[in-house]
Amino acid sequence: MGLFRRWFGGTEQRSGEAVASPAPPETLAVSDESVRSDGEQGEDSRLRAKIQDLLDTAINPAVAGHGGVVSLVDVKDKMVYLQMGGGCQGCGMADVTLKQGIETMIREELPEVVEILDVTDHAAGQNPYSAASKK
Amino acid sequence: MPRLLLLLPTMTYRTAAFLGAARKLGVEVVVASERAHVFQQAQPGRFLSLDFLYPDQAARQVVEFMATRPIDAVVGVDDATTVLAAVLSNALGLPHNAVRSTAAARDKYRMRTLLREDGVPVPPYALRSFDDDPVVEARRTAFPCVVKPLMLSASRGVIRANDEAQFVGAVRRLERILRTPEAAADGEAARQVLVEGFIPGREVALEGLLVKGDLHVLALFDKPDPLDGPFFEETIYVTPSRLPSTVQAEIASCTARAAQALGLRDGPVHAELRVNRHGPSVIEIAARSIGGLCSRTLRFGTGLSLEELILRQALGMEIPSLERECRAVGVMMIPIPRAGVLKEVRGQTEARAVPGIDEVTITAHPGQDLVPLPEGASYPGFIFARAESPKRVEAALREAHRRLEFVVMAPRKPSEAVESRCRRSRIQ
Ligand SMILES: Nc1ncnc2c1ncn2[C@@H]1O[C@H](COP(=O)(O)OP(=O)(O)OP(=O)(O)O)[C@@H](O)[C@H]1O
Numbered sequence: 102m103g104l105f106r107r108w109f110g111g112t113e114q115r116s117g118e119a120v121a122s123p124a125p126p127e128t129l130a131v132s133d134e135s136v137r138s139d140g141e142q143g144e145d146s147r148l149r150a151k152i153q154d155l156l157d158t159a160i161n162p163a164v165a166g167h168g169g170v171v172s173l174v175d176v177k178d179k180m181v182y183l184q185m186g187g188g189c190q191g192c193g194m195a196d197v198t199l200k201q202g203i204e205t206m207i208r209e210e211l212p213e214v215v216e217i218l219d220v221t222d223h224a225a226g227q228n229p230y231s232a233a234s235k236k
Numbered sequence: 237m238p239r240l241l242l243l244l245p246t247m248t249y250r251t252a253a254f255l256g257a258a259r260k261l262g263v264e265v266v267v268a269s270e271r272a273h274v275f276q277q278a279q280p281g282r283f284l285s286l287d288f289l290y291p292d293q294a295a296r297q298v299v300e301f302m303a304t305r306p307i308d309a310v311v312g313v314d315d316a317t318t319v320l321a322a323v324l325s326n327a328l329g330l331p332h333n334a335v336r337s338t339a340a341a342r343d344k345y346r347m348r349t350l351l352r353e354d355g356v357p358v359p360p361y362a363l364r365s366f367d368d369d370p371v372v373e374a375r376r377t378a379f380p381c382v383v384k385p386l387m388l389s390a391s392r393g394v395i396r397a398n399d400e401a402q403f404v405g406a407v408r409r410l411e412r413i414l415r416t417p418e419a420a421a422d423g424e425a426a427r428q429v430l431v432e433g434f435i436p437g438r439e440v441a442l443e444g445l446l447v448k449g450d451l452h453v454l455a456l457f458d459k460p461d462p463l464d465g466p467f468f469e470e471t472i473y474v475t476p477s478r479l480p481s482t483v484q485a486e487i488a489s490c491t492a493r494a495a496q497a498l499g500l501r502d503g504p505v506h507a508e509l510r511v512n513r514h515g516p517s518v519i520e521i522a523a524r525s526i527g528g529l530c531s532r533t534l535r536f537g538t539g540l541s542l543e544e545l546i547l548r549q550a551l552g553m554e555i556p557s558l559e560r561e562c563r564a565v566g567v568m569m570i571p572i573p574r575a576g577v578l579k580e581v582r583g584q585t586e587a588r589a590v591p592g593i594d595e596v597t598i599t600a601h602p603g604q605d606l607v608p609l610p611e612g613a614s615y616p617g618f619i620f621a622r623a624e625s626p627k628r629v630e631a632a633l634r635e636a637h638r639r640l641e642f643v644v645m646a647p648r649k650p651s652e653a654v655e656s657r658c659r660r661s662r663i664q
């Protein structure tokens with residue numbers, strides 16, 4: 102529920118709830134294409150290409166070391182939706198990887214990005230690199 | 237932009253809350269963990285790997301790091317990192333609790349001793365060694381008692397014994413738990429056992445912030461499920477407390493005296509106390525904030541998180557309010573339904589639909605081994621609720637939990653695993 106609120110701008114702006122069960126990406130009706138200007142769509146597709154390039158050249162080669170993979174689900178209104186798989190899905194360090202690693206890399210290259218969101222269902226990860234536990 | 241060194245063990249639940257708070261405050265973070273992160277090479281200014289078990293070595297590394305990238309505060313997020321945070325702060329010349337105070341809060345025997353010396357009510361206790369014969373020790377023990385390790389947390393290894401036979405069994409079981417490599421890292425402490433008189437009564441947890449030696453109570457949680465042993469699985473926390481205000485005041489003053497006895501002056505404290513007709517007794521006081529994901533229940537002033545308060549204080553930033561929102565809130569640390577391998581958790585949508593429920597978060601993943609107390613240390617997940625009264629919060633948590641169904645396979649054996657469905661029923 103926290104993630105739902107965060108995506109849809111509810112009252113409780115919590116950042117960092119990567120372990121909450123997110124809605125599947127298909128339900129992310131973030132904006133209606135028909136009301137978006139060509140400029141906005143163009144900006145998003147430019148960001149999409151740049152982020153894909155960052156994933157291919159810097160991010161995925163690094164997380165591959167732990168059997169992980171990060172994919173770009175979409176960019177809409179400069180909001181970036183990422184999905185973590187393999188060793189990253191359900192990993193105790195996934196929040197660090199996303200917020201401290203990936204997010205800072207993306208923001209350094211592309212400061213215009215508004216928000217980077219993890220849409221991974223971490224609770225379904227079958228093979229996390231290190232399972233979250235303890236206090 | 238201030239820079240914060242955050243000590244984040246790889247297995248902690250606390251990552252998202254602290255990193256989220258740092259981002260909200262616009263603070264640059266350096267994450268230090270006990271294992272190298274995959275991005276460490278690419279971003280050497282943002283990651284550090286430190287051996288948490290060798291503070292002096294870690295301090296040298298951090299001093300070297302700081303030569304090029306100044307650090308304004310060091311914060312440890314949990315029990316495993318509070319002492320190291322004090323050691324590193326000391327080495328960097330940053331204000332922090334004294335190392336000996338944080339170390340005393342981490343060692344249940346030293347804590348008991350300092351508290352008793354200062355007249356703070358604590359259970360009667362004695363230190364024993366695994367080298368002693370438990371059969372002989374049992375004869376000089378008063379019952380009921382509680383056998384516990386000096387350093388573990390999350391109630392791991394804490395066992396009640398009502399007679400000599402149970403005592404011998406409990407000591408032997410604890411010794412096996414402390415043989416795991418992780419526990420053995422505590423050195424001499426892992427060869428020792430604390431034996432305490434069992435204190436009957438209701439249990440509360442006090443979440444506080446020490447500011448220049450003054451304790452500010454951030455929240456007092458009731459634990460409405462009885463904790464009578466033989467193991468002490470934490471389940472429901474609800475605040476505000478339903479205890480009479482005079483009793484709440486006694487609890488607060490007892491906790492303040494405990495912090496003072498240990499010499500803790502600044503930063504978060506999490507204390508557990510038992511209350512009966514003799515008044516409160518301190519079970520423990522830790523120089524850290526509440527564990528697990530439980531801090532999600534807490535909001536202060538205009539919506540500040542507990543971690544924002546902690547980081548603001550550590551960085552010398554202004555703290556706008558220490559006043560918790562007025563609604564009642566609560567969390568259930570979902571108990572382990574039974575030992576085995578988790579297959580799935582059904583009924584989550586139904587649980588979330590219970591009025592008052594904010595969130596149901598399953599943190600265990602399919603295929604994860606569920607290990608009950610006293611050996612295990614993690615929860616399968618958390619339920620969060622918010623309502624007009626503590627009573628409603630408690631009812632919502634219980635109802636949501638009732639709707640969850642854990643499908644657990646038999647504990648791993650080499651080849652076969654029998655599926656068994658287990659509708660949990662324990663704490664209704
Ligand atoms: N002397 C005692 N009398 C009664 N109950 C006790 C006693 N000691 C411990 N307990 C019970 O066991 C629980 C865990 O004990 P304790 O706090 O010492 O261990 P811990 O591992 O640090 O726990 P945690 O990390 O959950 O705070 C307590 O919260 C309490 O319910």
Ligand SMILES: [Mg+2]
Binds near residue numbers: 391
């Ligand atoms: Mg405790």
